[in-house]
Amino acid sequence: xxxxxxxxxxxxxxxxxxxxxIALGLTLLSGLLLFGALGQDPLVAxxxxxxxxxxxxxxxxxxxVKAAPLTLCAIGLTIGFRGNVWNIGAEGQLTLGAICGGxxxxxxxxxxxxWLLPLMVLVGGLGGMAWGAIPALLKTRFNANEILxxxxxxxxxxxxxxxxxxxxxxxxEGYNFPETRLFGExxxxxxxxxxxxxxxxxxxxxxxxxxxxxxxxxxxxxxxxKVSGQADAAARYAGFSRNRxxxxxxxxxxxxxxxxxxxxxxxxxxxxxxxxSPGYGFAAIICAFLGRLNPLGVLLASLLMALMxxxxxxLQMNLNLPLAITGVFQGLLLFFVLAADVLIRYRVRLGPxxxxxxx
Amino acid sequence: MTPEVETVVAILVAxxxxxxxxxxxxxxxxxxxxxxxxxxxxxxxxLVGAVAGFIATVTTGSLPLGILFAMLxxxxxxxxxxxxxxxxxxxQVATGLALTIFGxxxxxxVGLDYIGTPIQGLQxxxxxxxxxxxxxxxxxxxxDPLIYLSLALFAGVSWFLYKSRPGLxxxxxxxxxxxxxxxxxxxxxxxxxxxxxxxxMAGLAGAYLSLVYTPQWSENMTAGRGWIALAxxxxxxxxxxxxxxGAYLFGFITIISLFLQGAGxxxxxxxxxxxxxxxxxxxxxxxxxxATRIRLNAPASLGKPFHPDA
Numbered sequence: 001x002x003x004x005x006x007x008x009x010x011x012x013x014x015x016x017x018x019x020x021x022i023a024l025g026l027t028l029l030s031g032l033l034l035f036g037a038l039g040q041d042p043l044v045a046x047x048x049x050x051x052x053x054x055x056x057x058x059x060x061x062x063x064x065v066k067a068a069p070l071t072l073c074a075i076g077l078t079i080g081f082r083g084n085v086w087n088i089g090a091e092g093q094l095t096l097g098a099i100c101g102g103x104x105x106x107x108x109x110x111x112x113x114x115w116l117l118p119l120m121v122l123v124g125g126l127g128g129m130a131w132g133a134i135p136a137l138l139k140t141r142f143n144a145n146e147i148l149x150x151x152x153x154x155x156x157x158x159x160x161x162x163x164x165x166x167x168x169x170x171x172x173e174g175y176n177f178p179e180t181r182l183f184g185e186x187x188x189x190x191x192x193x194x195x196x197x198x199x200x201x202x203x204x205x206x207x208x209x210x211x212x213x214x215x216x217x218x219x220x221x222x223x224x225x226k227v228s229g230q231a232d233a234a235a236r237y238a239g240f241s242r243n244r245x246x247x248x249x250x251x252x253x254x255x256x257x258x259x260x261x262x263x264x265x266x267x268x269x270x271x272x273x274x275x276x277s278p279g280y281g282f283a284a285i286i287c288a289f290l291g292r293l294n295p296l297g298v299l300l301a302s303l304l305m306a307l308m309x310x311x312x313x314x315l316q317m318n319l320n321l322p323l324a325i326t327g328v329f330q331g332l333l334l335f336f337v338l339a340a341d342v343l344i345r346y347r348v349r350l351g352p353x354x355x356x357x358x359x
Numbered sequence: 360m361t362p363e364v365e366t367v368v369a370i371l372v373a374x375x376x377x378x379x380x381x382x383x384x385x386x387x388x389x390x391x392x393x394x395x396x397x398x399x400x401x402x403x404x405x406l407v408g409a410v411a412g413f414i415a416t417v418t419t420g421s422l423p424l425g426i427l428f429a430m431l432x433x434x435x436x437x438x439x440x441x442x443x444x445x446x447x448x449x450x451q452v453a454t455g456l457a458l459t460i461f462g463x464x465x466x467x468x469v470g471l472d473y474i475g476t477p478i479q480g481l482q483x484x485x486x487x488x489x490x491x492x493x494x495x496x497x498x499x500x501x502x503d504p505l506i507y508l509s510l511a512l513f514a515g516v517s518w519f520l521y522k523s524r525p526g527l528x529x530x531x532x533x534x535x536x537x538x539x540x541x542x543x544x545x546x547x548x549x550x551x552x553x554x555x556x557x558x559x560m561a562g563l564a565g566a567y568l569s570l571v572y573t574p575q576w577s578e579n580m581t582a583g584r585g586w587i588a589l590a591x592x593x594x595x596x597x598x599x600x601x602x603x604x605g606a607y608l609f610g611f612i613t614i615i616s617l618f619l620q621g622a623g624x625x626x627x628x629x630x631x632x633x634x635x636x637x638x639x640x641x642x643x644x645x646x647x648x649x650a651t652r653i654r655l656n657a658p659a660s661l662g663k664p665f666h667p668d669a
Binding site for chain 1: 457
């Protein structure tokens with residue numbers, strides 16, 4: 001074989017944090033090639049993608065608007081992935097959070113008070129949690145693969161949302177558009193910066209980062225999650241309940257995703273429509289891995305991923321390139337980070353295998 | 360034929376058409392998993408196959424070329440998955456998810472100019488004499504060539520896995536890669552081949568959707584069928600005959616919800632569209648309930664990376 005992997009005696013800490021940077025570098029390089037192939041000036045295109053969206057205060061605020069739901073979802077997924085619990089259904093949990101929290105805003109339309117918003121956040125989180133509880137129950141009770149069930153439930157959630165906004169919840173004065181009426185003032189998250197769309201959801205995301213960090217780095221529960229994820233046998237020997245780890249992962253992940261969804265409808269959107277998320281729940285999977293399953297890293301990765309969403313929009317507006325380019329870059333980035341991760345545990349050598357010295 | 364019989368025949372024919380992409384995708388994944396590799400990127404590979412086949416057909420005007428190109432495209436992205444998981448030992452679950460995310464993005468990107476482009480899809484061929492048999496004829500012998508191909512592939516895969524020597528080796532690699540390696544088989548080489556086969560089949564499944572079933576290209580047109588096919592492999596407890604059965608069962612569920620709508624049943628189309636997904640969850644739960652059965656039937660090395668020096 002031309003490519004050989006020689007195990008390192010010890011995992012490289014330097015590369016554990018270096019590999020996302022290598023991956024980002026390779027993604028940028030692919031970007032140069034891709035834009036070149038599309039007949040664009042690669043440097044102009046890259047500037048439009050990565051720099052231009054955040055070269056104004058409004059742009060920076062937009063970065064926060066997009067990073068907030070990504071961070072919330074990704075923190076939840078991180079906790080699960082650490083425990084080897086594969087919650088792939090953040091998109092559905094986000095949608096349910098938006099439906100439940102948003103539904104509350106619609107139910108109390110015209111009779112809002114200051115109590116409404118906190119209640120919406122709570123109900124949104126509970127909605128996401130309930131949706132996450134289904135795969136947890138099916139996994140712990142019936143041994144059903146959580147990847148498949150959580151993903152299937154995402155498709156169900158999106159159809160459910162479609163049903164509501166096309167049917168019973170459609171705005172009676174909305175000229176038959178599939179959207180609900182606009183939420184009342186008291187049902188909207190307060191803005192953090194006047195003149196931008198940055199809302200209090202960003203603060204909730206930061207709180208989630210802090211709590212996630214506390215849980216994983218400084219709590220016994222976090223320790224149990226990590227042991228259960230890395231060495232199931234050891235965890236069982238220590239008497240840690242695997243089922244509890246599964247439940248916890250899904251409840252936290254679902255709850256945070258639900259709050260993310262509520263943040264979208266009570267934030268920049270102000271109503272429910274059929275497409276609440278441009279795939280935040282799926283992109284959050286990338287954020288979790290890119291951020292090294294570490295809450296602070298996840299925050300940085302979410303900011304980068306948010307920039308990629310903004311960059312795609314900027315390319316579309318300024319260079320007339322398709323929005324789908326964002327998905328290509330995000331997929332490439334995850335590929336590259338997974339490939340670069342091999343360097344943490346192995347040295348890559350070229351050339352045929354040599355005989356190993358006798359022990 | 361009375362109208363009732365005609366409806367039943369129409370439902371059965373439509374069921375086979377709806378089930379066929381699942382047959383292709385799940386058979387490919389079955390072979391991949393039998394070699395011990397879990398490729399969760401089925402949805403992504405199908406989309407890449409669907410768009411590649413569609414573009415090739417529009418460009419060359421030839422459906423067979425389009426189908427071939429779809430399979431090649433599926434193999435190319437499968438190779439990417441293989442390189443990451445088999446050569447670079449990346450986590451199979453994460454890489455499969457990456458492949459799906461990448462496939463969704465890539466197919467949406469390259470397919471943008473082809474949305475709404477009309478093509479003449481693959482037509483059904485009537486097998487002489489046999490298609491004239493009442494009832495059986497229309498149900499079994501008036502299909503497009505790819506449906507016959509899917510049945511041939513089913514027979515081929517069943518024979519290969521359980522009656523041929525290479526199939527035995529492939530299963531051995533999936534059960535215990537250390538033992539297979541010890542005997543002198545190339546674990547990685549065999550797994551690459553299995554992954555490539557899975558990619559080709561997923562590409563074919565995608566092509567069936569974009570060239571026969573719909574036939575057109577639209578973003579994300581697989582609508583979760585890749586994931587349903589993954590569930591089917593578990594549901595079938597890794598056995599080809601049950602894969603076939605399961606695929607048609609899901610085809611039937613898809614079709615029934617369409618028929619109900621067509622018959623004017625007053626249920627929202629959005630709610631009816633959830634049926635295949637809910638059904639997937641239900642059968643997955645029913646089959647997984649017996650943990651021992653899953654453990655005994657799943658390839659023992661499924662999802663585990665292999666490094667000869669480790």
